[in-house]
Amino acid sequence: MRSTGLPTERGSTDGENQAMNSNPSTPSDPYFIDMPHRIRAIQAEMAQHGVDVYLGSRLRTLSWTLDAFCPWRSYVVIPPDGLPTTVTFVIDAARVADDSWLDQEHVLGYGPMGGQDQISLLTELLTAHLRGGKGVVGIESGLATYLPEGNLTQYEYERLCAALPGARLVNSHDIVDRLSLIKDAGTINRFRKASRIVDAGHQAVYDAIKDGGHRGMTETEIAGLAAYAMRKAGSEWEWSFTGGNEIASGYRTGLAAGACTPASRRALQAGEPLMVDLHAMFKLGLGDHAHNYLLAPATARQRWHAHNFLDVVSLCLRTYRPGISPSSLADELLRFCEERGFAEYMVPGFEHGIGLMGDEWRIGLNDGPFPYWTNPEHTYQANEMLICAMQYACPEEAIGFRYENPILITEHGCEALSTYPLTIDEV
Numbered sequence: 004m005r006s007t008g009l010p011t012e013r014g015s016t017d018g019e020n021q022a023m024n025s026n027p028s029t030p031s032d033p034y035f036i037d038m039p040h041r042i043r044a045i046q047a048e049m050a051q052h053g054v055d056v057y058l059g060s061r062l063r064t065l066s067w068t069l070d071a072f073c074p075w076r077s078y079v080v081i082p083p084d085g086l087p088t089t090v091t092f093v094i095d096a097a098r099v100a101d102d103s104w105l106d107q108e109h110v111l112g113y114g115p116m117g118g119q120d121q122i123s124l125l126t127e128l129l130t131a132h133l134r135g136g137k138g139v140v141g142i143e144s145g146l147a148t149y150l151p152e153g154n155l156t157q158y159e160y161e162r163l164c165a166a167l168p169g170a171r172l173v174n175s176h177d178i179v180d181r182l183s184l185i186k187d188a189g190t191i192n193r194f195r196k197a198s199r200i201v202d203a204g205h206q207a208v209y210d211a212i213k214d215g216g217h218r219g220m221t222e223t224e225i226a227g228l229a230a231y232a233m234r235k236a237g238s239e240w241e242w243s244f245t246g247g248n249e250i251a252s253g254y255r256t257g258l259a260a261g262a263c264t265p266a267s268r269r270a271l272q273a274g275e276p277l278m279v280d281l282h283a284m285f286k287l288g289l290g291d292h293a294h295n296y297l298l299a300p301a302t303a304r305q306r307w308h309a310h311n312f313l314d315v316v317s318l319c320l321r322t323y324r325p326g327i328s329p330s331s332l333a334d335e336l337l338r339f340c341e342e343r344g345f346a347e348y349m350v351p352g353f354e355h356g357i358g359l360m361g362d363e364w365r366i367g368l369n370d371g372p373f374p375y376w377t378n379p380e381h382t383y384q385a386n387e388m389l390i391c392a393m394q395y396a397c398p399e400e401a402i403g404f405r406y407e408n409p410i411l412i413t414e415h416g417c418e419a420l421s422t423y424p425l426t427i428d429e430v
Contacts, residue, residue, distance in 0.1 A: 028189075032189075033188075033189070033192045034189050034192050034193050034196070034286050034288075035189045036070060036187060036189040036190060037187075037189075038068070038069075038070055038104045039086075039104075041067065041068060041182070042068065042081060042086070042087055044182050045057060045068070045081055045178055045179065045182065046081065046082075046083060046084055048178040048181070048182065049081070049083060049141065049175075049178065050083065052141075052175065052178065053139055054139050054140075054141040054173065054175055054178070055083060055132055055133055055134075055138035055139050055140065056080065056081065056082055056083065056128075056129050056132035056133065056138070056139075056140055056141070057079075057080070057081040057140075057141040057175060057178070058078060058079075058080055058081075058125065058129065058140055058141065058142050058143070058155075058163075059078065059079040059080075059081065059143055059179065060077075060078050060079075060142070060143050060153050060154065060155050060159075061143045061152055061153035061154060061176065061179075061361065062151055062152065062153045062360065062361025062362075063152075063153075063179070063183070063358060063359065063360075063361035063362035063363075064079060064143060064153070064176070064179050064361075065077055065078075065079055065089070065153070065361065066287045066358075066359040066360045066361050066362070067179060067182075067183050067358070067359055067362070068081070068087060068179075069087075069089055069099070069103045069104070069105065070102075070103055070104050070286075070287065071099050071102040071103035071287075072099075072102065072239075072240075072287060072360060073089070073091055073095075073099060074095070075091055075092035075094075075095050076091075076092065076121070076153075077089060077090065077091040077092070077099075078090045078091075078121070078125060080125065080128040080129060082131075082132050083132060086105065086109055087105070087109065088105075088109045088110070088111060088128055089103070089105065089109065089110050089111070090111045090112075090113055090121065090124050090125060090128070091110065091111075091112060091113070092112065092113060092114070093112030093113060093114040093119075094112075095112075096110050096111065096112030097110075097112075111124055121159070122159070122162045122163065122166060125163065126163070126166040126167065129163075129167060129170070130167065133167065133169070133170050135169065136167065136168070136169035136170065137169040137170060138169075138170055138171075139170065139171050139173050140163070140167065140170050140171070140172050140173070141173055141174075141175030141178065142155050142160070142163075142172045142173065142174060142175060142176075143155055143174070143175070143176040143179075144160070144174045144176070145174065145176060145369065145374070145375050146374060146375035147364070147365075147375060148364050148365075149244070149361075149363050149364050150244060151244060151361070152361075153361070160172065176369075177368060177369065180368050180369065181368060183358055183359075183362065184367065184368070184384075184387060185384065185386045185387060186358075186386050186387070186388050186411070190288065190358075190359065190388075191386070191388070191411060192288075193285055193286045193287065193288025193359075194288040194289065194290070194388065194409050194411075194420050195288075195420050196237075196285045196286075196288065197238070197283050197284060197285040197288045197289055197290030197409075197420075198283075198290045198292065198408075198409060198420035198421040198422070199236070199290075199422075200233050200236040200237055200238045200283040200285060200290055201233065201281045201282070201283045201290035201291070201292045201421055201423070202292070202421055202422060202423045203232050203233060203235075203236040204229035204230070204232045204233040204236075204238075204248075204281045204283065205229070205279065205281060205292065205294050205423045206232070206423075207228055207229055207231070207232030208225055208228065208229050208232075208279050208281075208294075209428065209430070211225075211228055212225070212271075212277075212296070212298075212430050213430045214430070215299075215430075216430075217271045217277070217298055217430065218271070218273075219270065220270070220271050221266075221267075221268050221269060221270050221271065222250040222251065222252055222255075222266040222267050222268065222269050222271070223250070223266045223267070223268055225248075225250045225266065225271075225277075225279060226241075226247060226248035226249075226250045226266040229248050229279070229281050230247065230248055233281065233283045233290075236283075237285060238283035238284055238285060238290070239284045239285065239286075240283075240284040241281075241282045241283065241284075242282050242283070242284040242289055242360060243282040243291070245263045245264075245265060246263075246264075246265025246266060247265070247266075247282060248266060248279075248280065248281050248282060249263065249264045249265060249266065249278075249280035249282075249293075250264065250266040250267075250277075250278065250279055250280070251264035251266075251267075251277075251278040251280075251403075252269055252271050252272070252275055252276070252277045252278070252298075253269065253272060253275040253276070253401055254398070254401035255267065255269065255278075256275075256276045256277070256278045256295075256396075256401075256402060256403040256404065256405075257276075257396045257397050257398045257400065257401050257402045257403035258396060258398065258403070259396055259398050260350050260394070260396065261394065261396055261403065262350060262392070262394045262405065264278065264280070264405075271298060272298065273298050273299060273300065274298065274299075274300055274301070274302075275297075275298050275401070276295065276296065276297055276298070276305065276401075276402050276403065276404065277295070277296040277297075277298055278293060278295050278296075278403065278404060278405050279293065279294050279295070279296070280292075280293035280405055280407060281293070281294075284360060287359040287360040288359065289357060289359075289360065289409070290409070290420075290421065291357070291390055291407050291408070291409060292407055292408050292409075292421040292423060293405040293406055293407040293408075294423060294426075294428075295309070295312070295404040295405065295406075295427045295428075296427065296428050296429070296430055297309065297427060297428070297429045297430075298429075298430060299429050299430060301429050304400070305402060308345075308348070308395070308397060308400070308402055308404070309404065309427040311340075311343060311345045311348070311395070312393075312395045312404040312406070312427065313425065313426070313427060314339075314343070315336060315339060315340060315343075315349065315393065315395075316391075316393055316406045316425060317425065318335075318336060318339055319332070319336055319353055319391060319393060320391065320410070320417065320419055320425075321416070322335060322336070323383070323391070323410060323412060323416060323417035324383070324412070324413075324415060324416050324417065325382075325383055325384055325385050325412055325414065325415075326382060326383065327382075327383055328379065328380050328381055328382055328383070329352075329353070329354060329366065329377060329378075329379050329380075329381060330379035330380055332353055332354075333351060333352070333353060333379075336349075336353060337349070337351060345395075348395050348396060348397045348403075349393070349394075349395055350393070350394040350395075350396065352392070352394075353391065353392065353393055354366065354389045354390060354391055354392055355377075355389065355390050355392050356377065356389055356390070357388055357389055357390045357409055358388070364377075365377050366378075366381055366389055367381040368381075383412045384412065385412055385413060385414050386411065386412065387411075387412045388409060388410065388411050388412070389409075389410060389412075390407055390408065390409055390410070391406065391407065391408050391409075391410045391417075391419070392405075392406070392407045393405070393406045393407075404427065406425075408420065408421045409421070
């Protein structure tokens with residue numbers, strides 16, 4: 004088998020140092036993440052829960068353990084001690100090794116060659132940590148709203164069970180979910196930077212559409228000019244699987260319960276609303292912010308809807324704090340909406356989970372009344388992060404608004420990471 008370095012409790016051995024990428028970030032880097040520490044934390048949880056070797060397959064796990072983007076079907080095998088090994092599509096293995104903190108000895112490429120397919124490589128790596136072929140393999144399985152979640156497929160499960168007849172495959176994703184819940188400084192700073200990049204995209208959109216500049220433009224053009232501005236500012240990808248930058252105009256802003264609007268070729272039109280939901284990625288940290296417009300001339304009724312939305316978003320941001328839960332937050336906000344007479348237009352959900360690339364939608368752990376959905380009684384803690392996500396939709400009047408922003412729960416409230424002004428601009 005391939006050699007691995009053996010990290011100690013307080014530091015790294017020479018073997019581990021040699022296995023690291025030649026250009027790692029350092030603790031003085033504001034975006035630094037101590038990846039060996041993360042692996043040791045997983046290994047400690049494995050020992051506590053009787054897991055002999057961990058097979059990660061979810062995109063969120065790959066990002067959190069490798070610090071590299073893995074767009075192809077990939078896996079990470081974490082032994083009881085020492086360094087992990089990732090297995091990815093052979094056409095991308097060299098790039099993943101170059102981006103990751105691991106070297107090429109710990110990034111293997113699979114392909115349709117004898118002994119080099121996914122199951123063969125995984126079987127070899129896992130067997131090395133199963134004494135006499137027996138033991139517990141921690142796997143990642145479950146349900147998700149997010150299409151590229153990466154849970155182990157039935158085919159993979161059956162093939163691995165056949166290849167490892169003496170082993171038990173046990174669902175163990177809660178190990179990574181628990182450890183990744185509270186964000187470290189490097190992760191938080193990456194999200195702050197990604198949010199600054201999104202702000203640059205919004206500024207570019209505003210500069211392009213103000214003073215009637217929107218005339219003749221389409222939703223896809225808005226998405227493209229924002230993407231160009233964010234790429235210039237350092238974004239690696241408009242990361243959202245919901246179509247990259249989500250742009251909606253006119254009736255598309257008010258689709259019933261709608262919170263997913265990939266840009267269409269629809270032309271912007273005077274007198275209509277415009278919703279601009281931008282996404283940027285910086286070192287796997289994710290920027291996600293939505294801003295709204297009324298394309299002049301605006302009516303008094305449109306302004307009434309706009310004031311409603313701005314007021315409830317402002318209240319929401321003032322309400323987030325440690326100790327609050329999604330259900331108690333929703334109760335408070337929906338009471339406000341009822342008092343103001345617009346509750347029927349609010350989608351009754353106000354946030355979704357977020358983490359490094361691939362960690363999206365569910366908040367907290369899989370411990371709620373509906374498996375793999377957010378527990379409505381989840382209690383927020385300081386240094387948790389989520390997306391404040393609010394949708395206002397009035398289909399019969401062809402108007403709606405969206406607000407999204409990564410927020411960090413602080414000791415006494417929250418920090419909204421995008422600092423773009425909370426307004427609905429008339430242009």
